[in-house]
Amino acid sequence: MSTITTKDGIHDMWKQLIRDMQSMSWKATRVELAKSGDLGYITGTYEMSIKDETGKLINDKGKYLEVWKKQADGSWKCSADMFSSDLPATPPAPTEKK
Numbered sequence: 001m002s003t004i005t006t007k008d009g010i011h012d013m014w015k016q017l018i019r020d021m022q023s024m025s026w027k028a029t030r031v032e033l034a035k036s037g038d039l040g041y042i043t044g045t046y047e048m049s050i051k052d053e054t055g056k057l058i059n060d061k062g063k064y065l066e067v068w069k070k071q072a073d074g075s076w077k078c079s080a081d082m083f084s085s086d087l088p089a090t091p092p093a094p095t096e097k098k
Contacts, residue, residue: 017050022057024048026064038070046083062086 004013026046033040047061064083068076 020051022049022051040068040076042066042068058087060085060087 004010024046025048026044028042028044030043031040043063043065045061045063047059049057049059052058062083062085064081066078067080069079071077
């Protein structure tokens with residue numbers, strides 16, 4: 001999947017993911033906080049079951065990374081979030097020869 005960076009794109013991706021997801025679990029494997037106390041990150045692994053576009057159930061597992069920044073009011077906000085599957089990539093559909 002291509003990188004999604006717009007607010008609408010992120011919203012739409014999560015909306016579809018949550019709609020099609022059957023189960024999900026995750027485990028943090030590393031949590032680090034900067035000495036300054038205003039930046040941190042979490043890495044870990046996930047497992048989920050999700051229906052593909054045909055309704056077939058796919059069991060996926062992979063890894064994730066979240067970067068968190070402390071805000072002026074003391075709250076924390078996730079400033080970057082990514083995950084990637086350990087499953088092999090789906091090959092592109094064959095192109096028609098002319």
